[in-house]
Amino acid sequence: MDPSRPNRILDDWAAVASEARRPSSAPRPVAVRSGLPGATLAGASLIVVGLFVAGVLLGRPGPSDTVGTSPSPQGPVASDPSASPSSSGGLCRPEDVDARITMWEGAAGSRIADVELKQTGSVPCGLETMAIPRLVNGHGDVLIAGSAPARTTTIRFAPGEVVRTLVRTSNYCGPAPEPPVTVGFVTSYDALFVATPPSPTDTTLPPCNGTPGSAGTIEMQPWAR
Amino acid sequence: MATADATDYAYERAFEENWSDVFRFALAWTNDWTSAEDLAQDAYLRLWNHRGRLDWNRPVLPWLLVTTRRLATDRFRTLRRRLLSTPHPATIDGDPGLRARWLDVCAAMADLSPLERTALVMTAIEGASYEEAGEVLGTTAGALRAAVSRARTKLENA
Numbered sequence: 001m002d003p004s005r006p007n008r009i010l011d012d013w014a015a016v017a018s019e020a021r022r023p024s025s026a027p028r029p030v031a032v033r034s035g036l037p038g039a040t041l042a043g044a045s046l047i048v049v050g051l052f053v054a055g056v057l058l059g060r061p062g063p064s065d066t067v068g069t070s071p072s073p074q075g076p077v078a079s080d081p082s083a084s085p086s087s088s089g090g091l092c093r094p095e096d097v098d099a100r101i102t103m104w105e106g107a108a109g110s111r112i113a114d115v116e117l118k119q120t121g122s123v124p125c126g127l128e129t130m131a132i133p134r135l136v137n138g139h140g141d142v143l144i145a146g147s148a149p150a151r152t153t154t155i156r157f158a159p160g161e162v163v164r165t166l167v168r169t170s171n172y173c174g175p176a177p178e179p180p181v182t183v184g185f186v187t188s189y190d191a192l193f194v195a196t197p198p199s200p201t202d203t204t205l206p207p208c209n210g211t212p213g214s215a216g217t218i219e220m221q222p223w224a225r
Numbered sequence: 226m227a228t229a230d231a232t233d234y235a236y237e238r239a240f241e242e243n244w245s246d247v248f249r250f251a252l253a254w255t256n257d258w259t260s261a262e263d264l265a266q267d268a269y270l271r272l273w274n275h276r277g278r279l280d281w282n283r284p285v286l287p288w289l290l291v292t293t294r295r296l297a298t299d300r301f302r303t304l305r306r307r308l309l310s311t312p313h314p315a316t317i318d319g320d321p322g323l324r325a326r327w328l329d330v331c332a333a334m335a336d337l338s339p340l341e342r343t344a345l346v347m348t349a350i351e352g353a354s355y356e357e358a359g360e361v362l363g364t365t366a367g368a369l370r371a372a373v374s375r376a377r378t379k380l381e382n383a
Contacts, residue, residue, distance in 0.1 A: 013346065
């Protein structure tokens with residue numbers, strides 16, 4: 001036991017931390033992410049118009065934060081930080097929903113995840129019925145990536161409401177993944193809903209139907225009540 | 226237009242005056258330099274998003290620290306960032322000497338929980354009272370005293 005050791009460590013911690021360099025400029029959100037799958041200028045314009053309409057229709061109020069007090073529970077703190085502020089106006093954000101895999105079903109050459117999505121916010125939000133599904137491992141690495149949907153609609157998703165979907169995935173021929181394996185859904189505005197897996201150690205994977213290293217597939221049905 | 230200019234200015238000032246505090250808080254919580262930089266950036270993006278609704282006459286730092294803590298405890302935040310963003314090197318990677326010193330400190334603090342580490346840093350280094358730290362950390366002064374005591378014991382016995 002060394003009673004002086006905590007103070008020495010704290011002194012070192014303070015000295016090292018004080019050398020952190022502030023970024024040259026204050027962070028500002030990017031208006032439109034260049035990495036949107038298949039995004040074109042026209043597509044981006046449509047997204048912006050769509051988001052505006054959704055925002056007006058849904059009339060989502062913002063949190064009434066006050067500097068000097070704790071942010072409200074519905075404050076900004078749990079949403080996807082990488083999404084731009086304009087990209088989620090009225091549309092469901094990750095902190096508005098709770099996704100979970102209720103069970104995995106076996107099928108010939110495939111595995112099907114029953115996924116439940118509950119609206120946990122306090123005001124209605126707009127939910128896109130289709131998204132880009134992904135199978136991911138416990139590190140967030142994408143094991144199988146789906147395609148952008150050809151079309152999607154936006155439904156009104158009220159607090160407490162639950163919708164469900166089935167996600168079918170096939171042909172995983174990669175190495176054994178880090179648990180837990182789960183599914184995620186990327187919206188058109190780059191929000192990501194990651195489902196809680198059935199267990200922290202779940203490694204449900206579709207069987208490899210092809211040659212080692214061949215690409216897998218993953219697709220979802222529209223979210224429905 | 227005048228309002229936007231005023232809040233822009235207030236935001237810039239909050240960045241200049243408080244970024245170091247926010248970063249150190251995030252560093253204490255995560256014990257990870259890269260994550261702390263990301264958290265600080267995300268906290269300021271939150272502030273930017275809400276700058277028009279804030280009372281800028283009151284101190285902004287408590288809001289930033291609470292926001293940082295909540296971002297840090299968002300269980301899927303790390304997963305989302307890994308899926309959606311390109312990993313970037315921490316600024317410390319460009320300074321081998323500083324990086325080596327940080328790794329020593331990081332290892333020494335690794336056995337502490339985020340709450341123990343942050344409570345210890347806030348009270349022993351930043352000079353916050355247990356009550357002030359408790360408001361930011363969402364717990365009581367008594368719980369923080371216990372956390373600080375545990376932290377010191379762990380460091381003594383390490």
